[in-house]
Amino acid sequence: MTQDILRGLGLKKYFTASKGLSLFGQPQLIKAVDDVDISIKPKEIVAIVGESGSGKTTLGQLLVGAIKPSYGKVVYRGEDISQIPAGRMRSLRRKLQIIYQDPFESVDPRFTVFDIVSEGVLAHEMVSDRSQLRSLLRDALETVGLIPASQFIDRYPHQLSGGQLQRVAFARAAILNPEIIVADEPVSMLDVSIKAEVVNTMLDLRDTRGIAFVFITHDFAWARYASDRIAVMYLGKIVEFADTDELFANPLHPYTRALMAATPSMEVNSEPPKVLLKGEINHRLQTDIGCVLAPRCPHAFERCSRETPVLKEVSTNHYVSCHLF
Amino acid sequence: MASGFREAIPKFGGADLEVTNLSVSYLVQQTKFNALDSVSLSATRGSAVGVVGESGCGKSTFAWSILRSLPHNAQVEGGEVLLDGVDILSMSEEDFGSKIRWKELALIPQASMNMFNPVFSIDEQIAETISVHLGLSIKESRERAKSLLRSVGIDLRPNGLYPHQLSGGMKQRAAIAMALALSPKILVADEPTTALDVIVQCQIMTLLDDLRRNTAMTLVLISHDVSLITQYTDTVVVMYAGRVVEAASTKELIKKPLHPYTSALLKSIPSIRGPKIRLKGIPGSPPNLSMNIQGCRFAARCAFVQEECRLREPPLEEVESNHFVACFMWYKLVEPRNL
Numbered sequence: 001m002t003q004d005i006l007r008g009l010g011l012k013k014y015f016t017a018s019k020g021l022s023l024f025g026q027p028q029l030i031k032a033v034d035d036v037d038i039s040i041k042p043k044e045i046v047a048i049v050g051e052s053g054s055g056k057t058t059l060g061q062l063l064v065g066a067i068k069p070s071y072g073k074v075v076y077r078g079e080d081i082s083q084i085p086a087g088r089m090r091s092l093r094r095k096l097q098i099i100y101q102d103p104f105e106s107v108d109p110r111f112t113v114f115d116i117v118s119e120g121v122l123a124h125e126m127v128s129d130r131s132q133l134r135s136l137l138r139d140a141l142e143t144v145g146l147i148p149a150s151q152f153i154d155r156y157p158h159q160l161s162g163g164q165l166q167r168v169a170f171a172r173a174a175i176l177n178p179e180i181i182v183a184d185e186p187v188s189m190l191d192v193s194i195k196a197e198v199v200n201t202m203l204d205l206r207d208t209r210g211i212a213f214v215f216i217t218h219d220f221a222w223a224r225y226a227s228d229r230i231a232v233m234y235l236g237k238i239v240e241f242a243d244t245d246e247l248f249a250n251p252l253h254p255y256t257r258a259l260m261a262a263t264p265s266m267e268v269n270s271e272p273p274k275v276l277l278k279g280e281i282n283h284r285l286q287t288d289i290g291c292v293l294a295p296r297c298p299h300a301f302e303r304c305s306r307e308t309p310v311l312k313e314v315s316t317n318h319y320v321s322c323h324l325f
Numbered sequence: 326m327a328s329g330f331r332e333a334i335p336k337f338g339g340a341d342l343e344v345t346n347l348s349v350s351y352l353v354q355q356t357k358f359n360a361l362d363s364v365s366l367s368a369t370r371g372s373a374v375g376v377v378g379e380s381g382c383g384k385s386t387f388a389w390s391i392l393r394s395l396p397h398n399a400q401v402e403g404g405e406v407l408l409d410g411v412d413i414l415s416m417s418e419e420d421f422g423s424k425i426r427w428k429e430l431a432l433i434p435q436a437s438m439n440m441f442n443p444v445f446s447i448d449e450q451i452a453e454t455i456s457v458h459l460g461l462s463i464k465e466s467r468e469r470a471k472s473l474l475r476s477v478g479i480d481l482r483p484n485g486l487y488p489h490q491l492s493g494g495m496k497q498r499a500a501i502a503m504a505l506a507l508s509p510k511i512l513v514a515d516e517p518t519t520a521l522d523v524i525v526q527c528q529i530m531t532l533l534d535d536l537r538r539n540t541a542m543t544l545v546l547i548s549h550d551v552s553l554i555t556q557y558t559d560t561v562v563v564m565y566a567g568r569v570v571e572a573a574s575t576k577e578l579i580k581k582p583l584h585p586y587t588s589a590l591l592k593s594i595p596s597i598r599g600p601k602i603r604l605k606g607i608p609g610s611p612p613n614l615s616m617n618i619q620g621c622r623f624a625a626r627c628a629f630v631q632e633e634c635r636l637r638e639p640p641l642e643e644v645e646s647n648h649f650v651a652c653f654m655w656y657k658l659v660e661p662r663n664l
Contacts, residue, residue: 051522161610191379192549196593196606218522221552225595225604248597262527264552266596268576272556273527280494280525 004039005179005212006063006096010072011036013058017283030283032058033069034236037311040180043206045213047227047244049220049259053281054233056216060182063214064096065089094124097173101185103165107157114153117141117172124176140175143208144168144201163194170201174209181205182214187222199226220263224248229317232256235281235292238311242318252320254297291323299324332640334365335562335572335649341543342368342391342430342511347404349383349390358614360386362567363404365641368511368560371541373534375558375575377551381611382564384547385435388515390414392432393421408511427458431509435516437500446485447499448474454506473502477532494525501532511543512536518553530557551594555579563587566611566622569641572649583648583655586623621652629654 013033033055040046040063048056061067063074065081073080081092100106107116117137127133141149144167157165166186173181183202187195203226205211217223223230223244230247232240232255240253251257258276265273277296285295290305297304303323311319334345349361361383368374378384389395391406393413405412413425434440441447448470456466471481477498479486488496497517504512514533518526534557537544548554554561554575561578563571563586571584582588589607609626612618620635621627627634633653641651 051524192551193379193590193593193607194610196595196604197608198606200604200606220523221595221597224597225601258524260597262524263597264527264530264550264556265598266552266555266579266591266594267599268555268579270598273530275524275527275531277524280492281522282492 003041005042005077006040007075008036008038008059008063008072009075011038011059011062011069011074012071013055013062013067014070028283031055031236031286033062034286035072036236036238038063038231038238038241040212040214042179043210043212044228045202045206045215045226047215047217047223047230048233049217049223049230050233051218051259051281053235053283055236056218056233057184059233060098060184060214060216064098064180064182065093066098091124094120094176095179096182097176097178097180098182099166099169099173099184099186102189103162103169104157106169107165109157112154112156113141113160113168116157116168117175120172120176126176136175137171140171141168143174143205144171145197145204146171161194162190163198166190166198167201170198170205174205174211177209178211180212180214182216184216185218186215188218195222202226220259221266232259235283235286237292237321238319239293239322240320241311242320246315246318250315250318252314252318252325253293253322254299254324255293291321332363332365333643333649335367335569335641335643335647341370341409342366342545343405343407344387344391345405345407347387347390347406348402349386349395350400350402351386351396352398352400356615359402360399360567360614361390364564364567364569365404366545366562366569366572368543368545370510370543371537372560373537373544373546373558375554375561376545376547376564377549377554377561378564379549379611381566381614383567384549384564385515387564388432388434388513388545388547392426392430392513393418394432423458427454427504427507427509429509430511430513431504431507433497433500433504433512433514433517436520437497437517439496440500440503441488441496443488446487447479447491448481448485451499451503451506454503458507470502470506473505474499477502477505478528494521494528497521497525497529498532501529505536508540509542511545513545513547515547516549517546519548519550526553533557551579551590552596563590566618567614568622568638568651569649570623570651572641573647577648581648581659583644583650583658584623584652585627585629585654585658588658589626589628627654629657 011033015030015032017028017030050056062069068082073082138149146152146167187198215227227244230244231238234255240256251260261274261276279296291309294300294304309321309323311321313319314325344366346363347361348363351358351360376384406414451470452466455469479498518529546558558575561575562569565586571587582591593604593606607626612622621639624630624634639651639653641649644650644655
């Protein structure tokens with residue numbers, strides 16, 4: 001068995017939401033991430049799939065130490081990064097990178113590609129002179145498909161397309177030789193014809209540089225295309241976790257099945273999309289006891305509201321959190 | 326602008342809505358952008374027609390122009406929009422407002438969840454539309470608004486329902502109820518589910534699909550999402566940089582795309598079912614529509630490009646029965662066994 005490089009153990013992240021004009025009652029406690037265990041192995045791509053409000057972005061931020069958990073820990077190569085001093089965290093940050101959804105929001109518009117990609121290299125003192133920096137940069141840009149690098153290096157963000165700028169974001173992360181990159185909805189803002197090139201950049205970085213990815217997406221089709229394993233999240237919890245092919249061959253959790261059934265397929269003669277769950281995802285449905293899906297689940301029975309299900313291994317590497325199994 | 330040669334008009338049976346050679350431009354800081362160039366489409370009663378393309382291809386401009394709600398800096402340069410044979414673009418604004426808008430043709434605009442006024446309740450706003458157009462009393466209009474909202478799955482509270490009380494999916498349902506207020510014959514839905522999660526998307530699309538089947542309403546579904554178009558339309562028009570590049574029955578187009586853009590687009594999208602293959606994407610980006618474009622707009626990104634493609638623009642032609650393509654090289658996409 002391969003050693004995990006990154007593990008989240010009993011991760012919880014709670015926020016309090018002030019309730020606008022409500023004069024009475026407690027401010028609402030939002031359990032963005034609620035008791036999540038997750039592990040990442042070297043060079044694998046783990047997709048986290050869920051709707052907005054499922055907690056997938058918060059989980060991604062916890063995993064790279066961008067925010068601290070309310071409870072639980074994140075262990076990177078034996079070190080609990082939620083407890084280490086800021087100085088040590090700064091040097092580890094090179095190993096744990098993150099890429100955001102909107103490439104135009106995540107870079108300084110006054111920076112050139114050169115500035116954007118070299119910032120981290122300089123901060124971590126990875127080079128001793130300018131020519132070394134330029135060659136490192138050229139390599140990084142060409143690895144992400146910005147070829148020839150000389151054509152892109154002096155451009156500003158507004159002179160690039162969304163797809164090109166997102167690849168600059170990948171280059172900025174990859175140049176630091178990270179072990180893991182959390183890619184948070186990296187293609188959801190991009191045009192259909194551009195998405196594939198950016199997702200392929202991720203696959204290529206894994207293959208050529210051995211980088212593992214946490215690929216956060218709301219789209220099951222992209223998760224299927226690009227991941228080795230998939231964790232399905234709903235209201236802060238991982239409800240199912242399995243190898244990608246196994247999950248599609250044998251989806252078990254009612255929420256996983258509902259997401260899959262609702263996703264339109266590109267096959268002309270396939271079953272039309274179906275609604276298997278009533279209502280919408282809503283934090284007001286979070287309860288302290290019982291299954292988070294119970295209020296919407298067509299299979300819910302008495303035990304579901306009485307006892308919180310836990311993730312259990314129902315077949316090799318296939319985990320599901322549901323009383324039906 | 327409108328090309329000098331005759332173009333085929335994609336028609337599928339007798340049409341209720343017929344858009345022919347519609348051209349629209351925008352003036353932005355003294356620069357003219359040709360957002361739509363000679364776009365044609367037809368829709369038969371009760372059918373679902375898809376308009377698919379990426380950002381900037383002119384899909385929304387197309388929706389706005391047939392509803393006569395283009396922004397002020399837009400100009401219709403030519404073409405007709407025929408509704409049961411009558412050109413609604415040359416009608417007076419009064420006639421269009423009193424006879425066509427909402428009654429015959431209704432639009433669910435993109436991001437329509439923000440179309441409601443936050444200080445009035447949703448049922449009141451829908452009731453107002455009904456009372457103005459149908460001349461019903463306030464009480465009757467309210468009753469009708471309530472039953473419309475109920476039909477799209479929104480339960481009302483006794484003292485009215487305000488926009489901030491609704492989730493994105495619920496507001497989208499309310500927008501649909503608003504569009505349906507006067508039982509339009511044709512509903513144009515511009516990216517009706519784009520900001521929504523997949524389960525809610527499925528609920529909304531099922532609702533629209535049922536409405537169309539049960540009331541023989543025509544649905545024009547505008548979307549960038551090819552899977553959605555695949556599942557919910559009968560015929561489809563593919564747009565690229567302001568032009569229709571391909572039109573066919575949806576099944577035919579997905580199974581046998583004949584335009585290099587359509588073909589490349591379909592190879593850029595993963596599916597949740599079927600074989601997994603390495604996707605390609607389409608390198609490059611669409612042309613700047615402010616320039617006078619010579620030749621085919623897709624030429625710079627096309628794998629099949631020839632000298633001719635850069636010299637003149639390929640017209641839309643019916644190359645097979647009910648299959649229209651604007652490409653000189655379309656036959657290269659036909660598999661050898663079909664020739």
